[in-house]
Amino acid sequence: MRRFLLALILVPAFALAPNPFAGRWDFNISTPGGMRAAWLGITENQGKLEVWYQPTGGNVYQLQEVKQEGSHLTLTTSQPGGKGPAVTWELDVSGDKLTGVQKRGDATTALTGVRAPVLKRAMPKKWSAPEALFNGKNLDGWEPMGNPANSHWMVKDGLLVNEEHGANLKTTRTFDDFKLHFEVNCPDHANSGFYLRGRYEVQLEYEPLSSNPPERRIGSIYGRIAPKGDLPRKPGEWETFDVTLVGRTLTVVRNGVTTIDRQEIEGITGGALDANEGEPGPFYIQGDHTGGLKFRNITVAVPKR
Numbered sequence: 001m002r003r004f005l006l007a008l009i010l011v012p013a014f015a016l017a018p019n020p021f022a023g024r025w026d027f028n029i030s031t032p033g034g035m036r037a038a039w040l041g042i043t044e045n046q047g048k049l050e051v052w053y054q055p056t057g058g059n060v061y062q063l064q065e066v067k068q069e070g071s072h073l074t075l076t077t078s079q080p081g082g083k084g085p086a087v088t089w090e091l092d093v094s095g096d097k098l099t100g101v102q103k104r105g106d107a108t109t110a111l112t113g114v115r116a117p118v119l120k121r122a123m124p125k126k127w128s129a130p131e132a133l134f135n136g137k138n139l140d141g142w143e144p145m146g147n148p149a150n151s152h153w154m155v156k157d158g159l160l161v162n163e164e165h166g167a168n169l170k171t172t173r174t175f176d177d178f179k180l181h182f183e184v185n186c187p188d189h190a191n192s193g194f195y196l197r198g199r200y201e202v203q204l205e206y207e208p209l210s211s212n213p214p215e216r217r218i219g220s221i222y223g224r225i226a227p228k229g230d231l232p233r234k235p236g237e238w239e240t241f242d243v244t245l246v247g248r249t250l251t252v253v254r255n256g257v258t259t260i261d262r263q264e265i266e267g268i269t270g271g272a273l274d275a276n277e278g279e280p281g282p283f284y285i286q287g288d289h290t291g292g293l294k295f296r297n298i299t300v301a302v303p304k305r
Contacts, residue, residue, distance in 0.1 A: 019044040021042045021049065022043055023116070026276070027111060029102075030110070035274060036056040037056060038275065039054035039267040040075075053077055054269065054270065055078075060267070071093050077089055077102075087103070089103075098112070098113035120247055124177065126304040127303060130181060138155055141172055143170060145169065145284065146168070148167070152165075152166040153287060158296065159294045160294065171284070180196070180242070181241070182194065182240075186235060186236075186239070188206050188235035191205040191286075192293050193271070193286040194241070194283065195283060195284045195286070196243065196283065197277075197281030199269070199272040199273065200221055200245075200265050203221070205218050206218065221269065225260055240255055248265045248266075251263075
């Protein structure tokens with residue numbers, strides 16, 4: 001009788017064991033074009049896995065073809081189409097690590113994912129005085145990404161200007177928690193972004209409203225967090241952004257209005273420099289979509305130790 005009762009006690013505990021794939025996973029993927037970052041967010045609901053996928057570019061989306069067999073997971077990340085065959089991921093889990101391959105036709109790419117850090121940190125009690133990241137004279141403290149010949153960033157009349165479609169621009173310094181301030185003049189139909197730690201894009205755009213859902217419009221964390229409120233659209237005018245990021249907790253104030261209030265950034269966005277979410281990273285500004293954007297008064301404050 002004692003053995004029977006013991007079995008009754010143990011079975012429910014075993015049945016409630018968490019799915020080993022559940023969680024958020026960061027991937028740094030080595031490709032012929034360099035390192036690329038991707039992300040998976042996996043939850044289990046009534047015995048079924050729900051999987052959200054952030055590819056190296058574009059926005060996060062839910063995967064429809066998901067199959068788990070014990071410690072093995074098969075995902076279809078893109079369907080066959082005009083650009084080629086379907087892309088699948090074959091993953092095995094062991095503790096806090098996923099390993100496997102991406103398959104696209106006959107081509108395979110090695111995959112390694114690690115559990116994303118939680119990054120829950122208390123708000124700093126004191127901050128440093130704001131420090132200028134752009135001096136209004138030259139590009140000291142900034143460098144183009146990729147081939148410098150493709151860069152169209154320059155200083156004109158004290159403003160940081162991207163004259164036309166070309167290279168992205170990043171700071172030579174890296175940052176962890178911070179308060180960022182910048183002012184931007186975004187022309188109509190332009191599209192850019194200001195990346196935090198090089199991994200999370202604050203979207204800057206004035207494309208037609210029909211082109212993007214709210215979570216991909218100006219002031220959003222691209223594909224992840226839609227700004228609250230309906231601020232007037234001001235293409236061609238100066239707008240201010242004040243962004244506070246502590247761990248994953250984000251606040252955005254646009255033109256004096258809080259549009260994102262202490263919300264969690266779940267994971268990287270498309271265009272992330274890497275998936276090392278627990279590490280400091282640079283700021284970078286997209287210049288590879290369109291030109292014509294202007295920036296001024298870019299400053300940063302960091303926690304006082």
